[in-house]
Amino acid sequence: MDKDDFKRWSRRAADWGADYRASLGERPVRAQTRPGDIAAEIALSPPEDGEAMEAIFADFERIIVPGMTHWQHPRFFAYFPANAAPVSVVAEYLVSAMAAQCMLWQTSPAATELETCVIDWMRQALGLPEGFSGVIQDSASSATLAAVLTMRERALGWTGNKQGLAGQNAVRVYASSQVHTSIDRAIWISGVGEANLVRIPVTGSLYGMDPAVLEARIVEDKAAGFLPAGVIACTGGTSIGACDPIGEVAAIAQRHDLYLHVDAAWAGSAMICPDYRTLWTGIEAADSIVFNPHKWLGAQFDCSIQFLRRPEDQVRTLAIQPEYLKTHGADGILNYSEWTVPLGRRFRALKLWFLLRHYGLTGLRAIIANHVTWAESLARRLGAEADFELVSQPILSLFSFRHTGGADSDAHNIALVNAINADGRIYLTQTRVDGRIAIRFQAGSFDTTEADIDMAFAVITEIARRL
Numbered sequence: 001m002d003k004d005d006f007k008r009w010s011r012r013a014a015d016w017g018a019d020y021r022a023s024l025g026e027r028p029v030r031a032q033t034r035p036g037d038i039a040a041e042i043a044l045s046p047p048e049d050g051e052a053m054e055a056i057f058a059d060f061e062r063i064i065v066p067g068m069t070h071w072q073h074p075r076f077f078a079y080f081p082a083n084a085a086p087v088s089v090v091a092e093y094l095v096s097a098m099a100a101q102c103m104l105w106q107t108s109p110a111a112t113e114l115e116t117c118v119i120d121w122m123r124q125a126l127g128l129p130e131g132f133s134g135v136i137q138d139s140a141s142s143a144t145l146a147a148v149l150t151m152r153e154r155a156l157g158w159t160g161n162k163q164g165l166a167g168q169n170a171v172r173v174y175a176s177s178q179v180h181t182s183i184d185r186a187i188w189i190s191g192v193g194e195a196n197l198v199r200i201p202v203t204g205s206l207y208g209m210d211p212a213v214l215e216a217r218i219v220e221d222k223a224a225g226f227l228p229a230g231v232i233a234c235t236g237g238t239s240i241g242a243c244d245p246i247g248e249v250a251a252i253a254q255r256h257d258l259y260l261h262v263d264a265a266w267a268g269s270a271m272i273c274p275d276y277r278t279l280w281t282g283i284e285a286a287d288s289i290v291f292n293p294h295k296w297l298g299a300q301f302d303c304s305i306q307f308l309r310r311p312e313d314q315v316r317t318l319a320i321q322p323e324y325l326k327t328h329g330a331d332g333i334l335n336y337s338e339w340t341v342p343l344g345r346r347f348r349a350l351k352l353w354f355l356l357r358h359y360g361l362t363g364l365r366a367i368i369a370n371h372v373t374w375a376e377s378l379a380r381r382l383g384a385e386a387d388f389e390l391v392s393q394p395i396l397s398l399f400s401f402r403h404t405g406g407a408d409s410d411a412h413n414i415a416l417v418n419a420i421n422a423d424g425r426i427y428l429t430q431t432r433v434d435g436r437i438a439i440r441f442q443a444g445s446f447d448t449t450e451a452d453i454d455m456a457f458a459v460i461t462e463i464a465r466r467l
């Protein structure tokens with residue numbers, strides 16, 4: 001592709017993207033394809049000779065787009081959002097064009113220095129005290145893995161990486177039953193092992209871990225010869241938005257010299273609104289906090305920030321400095337690849353910088369506060385219907401409900417979610433609460449309006465009563 005063609009196709013892609021976004025409201029939210037439909041359209045072998053871009057682009061529109069679920073759709077109420085505000089898409093175009101690998105300061109000084117600056121902007125935006133620094137990772141899963149490795153090494157006196165875990169006292173980590181499965185995976189990969197992830201039961205309207213049980217388990221484990229290493233708390237669990245009592249958990253962690261990692265992958269974005277910060281009171285005592293601007297804040301996937309109180313612990317756990325990665329004579333600079341598991345790094349700070357400057361915190365707060373208000377009002381409306389019940393009350397913009405009219409069964413509620421998603425006007429997912437199926441609703445798309453919430457009410461009630 002020569003320079004002129006590159007320009008032409010870049011413009012065509014940008015035009016396509018803008019038209020696509022404008023047309024989302026008319027498309028079904030979830031892809032309406034069956035397994036294998038798309039693969040059946042793709043050639044079985046790669047072409048020997050290059051093809052014309054017209055043909056490639058035409059196939060993109062014909063084959064790929066109909067097989068996409070539209071995450072930027074205004075009526076995407078499933079999972080959690082993965083917003084990509086247009087301004088962050090523009091930044092990503094630029095990042096794609098420059099295509100820098102930003103592993104070290106010297107491999108792109110601007111990427112490293114902007115990352116340091118926007119992380120401090122986000123620290124201030126979230127109301128975190130000075131003293132936290134951080135790093136942008138690809139995902140909360142990677143940040144949590146880094147935190148678990150760090151708590152493991154810290155507890156083992158920095159011997160795990162060198163000697164392995166055999167012959168060491170078993171390391172223990174504590175988390176509630178409401179944390180995301182990325183915690184389980186970090187526990188597996190780190191060698192801590194699932195048997196040493198101690199589940200603490202939850203209590204109260206925020207489904208937070210019971211601090212008394214947490215402390216009792218730590219004390220018991222110490223007496224039994226285990227090595228308690230850390231606690232993983234959540235602010236805004238995936239299923240129903242569970243929030244652990246961070247202050248109380250932090251006090252226990254400090255008393256027992258445990259590392260505290262807080263997973264606020266979704267809810268962290270809402271902490272730009274001071275009113276919601278009561279959900280993580282005490283957060284300043286955490287050692288590590290992860291939140292995903294690529295979820296609710298509008299930064300195109302992927303963009304996950306891990307804040308750290310003592311980054312040197314994580315660097316001591318993860319940094320490898322072979323000769324070919326040493327940056328001689330540049331002491332005092334940051335090489336963010338030493339803070340993370342992957343070495344290679346995309347330039348993720350640019351989209352956050354564009355995003356924060358374009359909306360300002362006031363603009364972003366208004367979007368998030370609307371989502372919370374609208375989710376609360378939909379929960380009230382559904383809860384007032386005789387044949388619906390709220391299973392979990394709204395925590396920020398997430399709540400869950402069941403249809404109790406007709407067959408009040410798990411099978412009926414699964415059938416309801418499936419029927420709603422096949423209808424295509426809105427997209428929802430289900431979860432399990434106290435052993436029973438509940439339907440989740442979260443409002444978080446940047447393009448959602450109150451009319452979309454009204455449509456959600458109409459679609460849910462209409463289809464439930466028709467089933």
Ligand code: PLP
Nearest residue numbers: 139140141180182237238265266
């Ligand atoms: N933590 C929570 C609370 C989540 O909801 C999710 C994903 O939805 C994750 C962690 C994992 O996020 P990521 O996809 O960035 O690894």
